[in-house]
Amino acid sequence: MKTLLNFLEFSPNLESLVINQVEFSGKAKENTLTFDKVPECLVCLKSFKIQKFNGYPKELEMVKFVLKHARVLQMVIMETSYTLEDYMGVRKKKKNPKAKEVEALNEKIRRQLGMSQWASTGCVIYFSSS
Known part of the structure; x- marks a missing residue:
């Protein structure tokens, strides 16, 4: 996370940001x-x-942090690779969720993000599968 913070601090004209995977080293409750x-x-x-x-x-x-502070943000793309166990805490492992299940998870995320503050009113959220 520190590397990302340093990169963002020294990139004042950044127009596009792609993060391979968000990995936090902090405690789970943080x-x-x-x-x-x-x-x-x-x-x-x-x-x-x-x-x-x-x-x-x-x-x-x-x-949510990016949505709250990026005033000219036009799009957010989340390339999903989750399993049902990862996201919903489902007891049995299900490595490849069905299309309907993935869409339900995406919609749940959309609703959560929709309740947060957005600096850019024209921003659109897209989901893609990896």
Whole structure:
């Protein structure tokens, strides 16, 4: 996470950000993303993509943070790779959720993000599968 924070601090004109996977090394109960200050690059950020998105709380916090502060953001792309066990805590492992199950998970995430504050009113959220 420190590497990402440093990168964002030294990239004030960043228009597009792709993160391969959000990996946090903090304690599990620390599910709030905090910065000492909002990175300047979020002023010009137009697109944000997270690959290998699993729907974990820390990943959602990252997306919410970007949505809250990126004023000209046009799109957020979440390339999903979750399993039902990962996201919903389902007892039996199900490595490849069916299309309907994936769409239900995506809709749940959309609703959660819709309840948070967005700086850009024209931003659209897309989901893709990996």
